Amino acid sequence: MTCREYEHIIDDYLVGRLDESELRRFNGHLAECEACRVRAAQDRRLYELLKGDSFTDPGEGYWNYLEKSILSRTVENYPEVTEIHYEAKPGFSRRLVQYLVPLAASIALIFASFSDFAIGPRQPMTAEYIEVNIGDGLSGSERLFLMEECLQSERLGSILLPPPGSPLRPILIGEIEKQ
């Protein structure tokens, strides 16, 4: 084997798809060629890093929502998904951020402080995926604002709740825990 064949073999080598004779040839070359040996070690390291690139499972709540949402868009007479996960309307998000979020955040803080006194320390809760419209129509700084709100709340995401009986709808941000 020569160094020029390296590129033809490395992909299958990394994922373990070389047959025995190919693997023997490749290993034989690596034993003789320091340049390819170094390169293979780097490629192996990169491969391991890439394999370790995981993402957070959004949770069963989201997967159920996703399935229902797809089916409501496709299968005839499937019940429409009426949950509040996605309520994005063009232009609404911007107004939401500018006016409603600060107001709702204040209300939520008051409400949350009363709730904590009333129910005591937070109990372990089931994660449920709910998301607000932080996508289209928002600038980077607005997204940043919403996500920072999430992080600063010391919860897994944030929920901004209006007081009981209020005509305002809950504003939900990111991944939250729901009691």
Next chain:
Amino acid sequence: MSNELTELIARIADDDPEAFAELVRRYKKKIYGIAFRMLGNHLDADEVTQETFVRIYEKRHELESVKYFSSFILRIASNYSIDLLRRKQKKNISVDELAFLPEVQVELADRIESPDKSLEDAEILQAVKDAIQKLPPRQKMAIILHDIEGYSKIEIADALGCPQATVRSNLHIARTKLKKWLKKIF
């Protein structure tokens, strides 16, 4: 295709809603995972996943003539992901903004999955995620599908509609760039 999948697809072509629901259940996480890695955020991954299944449903009466369904669904998801990524890149979204969002997500992810993870590990993980996001769409898709998702070059070539040699070339260029960008780690 397995007999079970062939039967499922025949039922979908016959407008059986429960069969389509089963297909969604079977492939949704896979498609979402690929899209999330490709686009780097949940909103876009959700869009890609939904649109992929909507398009499959629209083509349900043609599905029985599809030879390899896994490649077929992968092709739809890949094409939509690449198109979406290109559309976003054309918009006036600064690199800083794009780079920021995954950081927030990683921070959230760290809280959920591994609160005790060392800072060094988190930094390396973040550097890898950032580097992947910097790759051009087709190189990114090739490396995600091959190295992370474990697809073969034949399957990737089929999904991307290009020769295997192009996939190999994309993988090679992507690796070279990633090693360059991540050289502190090596």
